[in-house]
Amino acid sequence: MHKHTHLPSAFLLAVVAASVFAGSRMTAQQPGARLAAQNRPIVVRDTGDSVAVYSEEQATEGQAVYKKSCAECHELDEFTNSDFKGKWVGRPLFELFEQIRTTMPDGDPGTLPREEYGATVAYILKLNGLPAGTTRLATDSVALSAITFKLPASAP
Known part of the structure; x- marks a missing residue:
């Protein structure tokens, strides 16, 4: 026994x-490893590393979307001022994407293709000084939730 x-x-x-x-x-x-395996750029939370998460082409498309659907109501500095930064920096990029997707354009929210909302977010990242890479910003919730909106360090 x-x-x-x-x-x-x-x-x-x-x-x-x-x-x-x-x-x-x-x-x-x-999740981060799965996204990297799918060739999606990510910014890993709680590190100082930044990875380019959108392409220049996508930001240019976002600029066109802004001119077509946003400029009538929004000034560009709304996306780079201290209020905007205070609200969005440090949060998952999915939250910004969803805020825009579910509330814009005013009077007809959610009517743009998902890719146009993603391009708009890419343009906002460019406006805030984040560098472009070679890969387009993903527009699915899992990928966007894995990206934290961080800004480059200020010059001394």
């Missing part, structure tokens, strides 16, 4: 060992 009393301990030891050794492989299951 004493031989069987060690079985639960051995099983527990095997589970703990498997967890420890599998730890290095578990990063592939984290």
